[in-house]
Amino acid sequence: QVQLVESGGGLVQAGGSLRLSCAAKGEMDGTRAVGWFRQTPGKEREFVAFISWNNGPTHYSDSVRGRFAISRDNADNTVYLQMDSLKPEDTAVYYCARNTIGGTLSSRGFYTDWGQGTQVTVSS
Numbered sequence: 001q002v003q004l005v006e007s008g009g010g011l012v013q014a015g016g017s018l019r020l021s022c023a024a025k026g027e028m029d030g031t032r033a034v035g036w037f038r039q040t041p042g043k044e045r046e047f048v049a050f051i052s053w054n055n056g057p058t059h060y061s062d063s064v065r066g067r068f069a070i071s072r073d074n075a076d077n078t079v080y081l082q083m084d085s086l087k088p089e090d091t092a093v094y095y096c097a098r099n100t101i102g103g104t105l106s107s108r109g110f111y112t113d114w115g116q117g118t119q120v121t122v123s124s
Contacts, residue, residue, distance in 0.1 A: 002026035002113045004034075004096050009118030017084045020118060022096035024077040028053070033099040034079045036070060037108055038092035038120075045095065047106040051079060053098075059106065064090075086122045093117040 008020040022034065035050035049060045049070040058070050069082040079096060097111035104110055 002028060002031075002098060004098065004113055004115035006094060006096050006115040006118040009094060009120045011121045011123065012086055013123050014086060014088055016086050016122075017082070018086065018120060020081040020083065020094055020096075020120070022079040022081075022115060024079075024098070028077055028098075030100050031098050032102050033105050034072070034096060035099065035105065035111055036079075036081050036094060036096050037111075038090075038094045039117075040092045045108050047108065048094070049081065050099070050105045061106070083120070086120075088122045088124050091120060091122050093119050 003025045005023045012018055031053040033050045033052050036048040037045050038048050039045040047061050048064055049068055051058045051070045051072055067085045071080050095115055095117045097114045099105055099111050
């Protein structure tokens with residue numbers, strides 16, 4: 001069983017940057033991708049970005065493309081989300097999760113082993 005732990009959230013002013021970490025504990029064999037999602041009160045958890053585990057292709061939601069970058073440190077099974085040019089609408093709890101079955105990798109229904117989340121707050 002795989003456990004994912006998010007960290008790196010905090011309070012930042014608009015235009016600033018944060019780097020989130022998703023540390024994986026356990027055997028990651030069988031992982032197809034690791035994704036980042038975010039959720040605000042009153043809204044569904046929405047897709048942010050994913051990275052393919054074996055080959056490395058990445059994909060981003062339209063709202064973050066060009067501002068966020070997802071990457072992987074193969075040495076310690078950690079996935080990062082570099083967040084630049086942050087906007088107040090980026091405020092949310094950010095979660096990471098892993099996909100083991102492929103499918104629609106921008107859909108939260110294809111992911112499992114969700115972390116506990118880390119809060120990101122962007123002030124005006």
